[in-house]
Amino acid sequence: MNIEKAVEVLDQMRLPNGAYIASPSKDYHYVWIRDVFYSTLPFMNTPSERFEKAYHALFDLFKRYEWKIDIHTKHKPTFLYEYIHSRYSVDLEEIDVEWGHAQNDAIGAFLWGVGEGVRHGQKIIREKDDLRIIQKLVQYLQCLEYWHASDNGMWEENMELHASSVGACVAGLEAVKMLVEVDPELISKGRETLSYLLPRESETKDVDLALLSLIYPYRVVDRPTALVIIENVANSLERTNGCIRYHHDQYYNEGSEAEWCFGFPWLGLCYLELGMLHKAQEYRLKTERLISENWDIPELFVGGSNVPNGNTPLAWAVSLSYLFLKWVRNTDIISSTSYYESNAE
Known part of the structure; x- marks a missing residue:
């Protein structure tokens, strides 16, 4: 690729x-x-x-x-x-x-x-x-x-x-x-x-994809909290073509929540931050599966379907996918410079 x-x-x-x-x-x-x-x-x-x-x-x-x-x-x-x-x-x-x-x-x-x-x-x-x-x-x-x-x-x-x-x-x-x-x-x-x-996003949302930002890029939570956040997101929000943003999301919901493509590389980037390279490699495969030869990565797949919405390509999705795949190919460097590894308690 x-x-x-x-x-x-x-x-x-x-x-x-x-x-x-x-x-x-x-x-x-x-x-x-x-x-x-x-x-x-x-x-x-x-x-x-x-x-x-x-x-x-x-x-x-x-x-x-x-x-x-x-x-x-x-x-x-x-x-x-x-x-x-x-x-x-x-x-x-x-x-x-x-x-x-x-x-x-x-x-x-x-x-x-x-x-x-x-x-x-x-x-x-x-x-x-x-x-x-x-x-x-x-x-x-x-x-x-x-x-x-x-x-x-x-x-x-x-x-x-x-x-x-x-x-x-x-x-x-x-x-x-x-x-x-x-x-x-x-x-x-x-x-x-x-x-x-934390680890809630808000009064109405216990798990939300936005919480990943606290791990990558911001690094504002400690390692135990980061592990709880990433486990909650992966277990609760991950789907076939990415991650839903939160439960009962109505945006492009056609019977189920829309699946956002940048969810996979974002999870991968968070696993890299945590020094969990084996998990990052899992998300490398998941991310690559969504990328076409022309890199037209969509915003999301409409809920309940395998149909991308019209916001294709989405710059945010292309950016995180590129960044993640570039970094995951340099895991020797990542493992020695991981923020959460070097700041582990």
């Missing part, structure tokens, strides 16, 4: 401004902050124009709407449109459509990507104005009191307190504290929330 074909597919979804659309499909021909984050993860560890330009585009987006950030560093948003929007046009402009924009995890993801990118030598910070934006986003999360704030979460649905959102913010704040001022209490409050909320 030519895994470098994946980069060609991702490049087809890369815009001239450096950002990525979620998919070429009609429904997903937009820029999501979160999707840009996941689409660029394969390029994070080594200085890359793909990574740097994507983050420059997001910095420019935040500068365009800095007036909104300024308001909500002092006053909490009341309506969803007042939050930093999660989805934009290809020109990086807000879209005047009702949407679940309260997505604190997207802000945490951006901050984490900036901090980790800088740590890996990426030329992300161009000027002091970029640092100003980072500082204001920290203040935005503080104003929201993210550690006990309801939001729409990774799946853009009902408002409640999500462990995956809190964890993303904790990770993001940890990552940028070397660049800007971050009150340590801002991080400790988030960790306190995780300590009582």
Whole structure:
């Protein structure tokens, strides 16, 4: 299998401004902050124009709407449109459509990507104005009191307190504290929330695919908690063509929950983080089975069928599959550098 074909597919979804659309499909021909984050993860560890330009585009987006950030560093948003929007046009402009924009995890993801990118030598910070934006986003999360704030979460649905959102913010704040001022209490409050909320995702969801983000990429849970999360997800959510997001998910549900293709490589990446190479190899085979020669990996297979939906390819799915297969072929390196192995209790 030519895994470098994946980069060609991702490049087809890369815009001239450096950002990525979620998919070429009609429904997903937009820029999501979160999707840009996941689409660029394969390029994070080594200085890359793909990574740097994507983050420059997001910095420019935040500068365009800095007036909104300024308001909500002092006053909490009341309506969803007042939050930093999660989805934009290809020109990086807000879209005047009702949407679940309260997505604190997207802000945490951006901050984490900036901090980790800088740590890996990426030329992300161009000027002091970029640092100003980072500082204001920290203040935005503080104003929201993210550690006990309801939001729409990774799946853009009902408002409640999500462990995956809190964890993303904790990770993001940890990552940028070397660049800007971050009150340590801002991080400790988030960790306190995780300590009582986990291993549940929220009040209504005991198991959720989004929880994998706390293991990879964020590494914000200890090894025992990570093992519980990954066991719960694998045992409860895994299906034939990927993973369902959570029980009773109604998105593309035709008699049963839709099966999301990036579930397999995401589980594989988490097993690599845990140093469980034998399990990672299992998911390598499961992931490869879903990849066609042209790497058009769909978002999901419609529930109760073997039919992919129209959001094909999905940049997020292509990205995680490519990243996982590339890493799993270098298991000697992974086994010696695994975060959870080197930090085992």
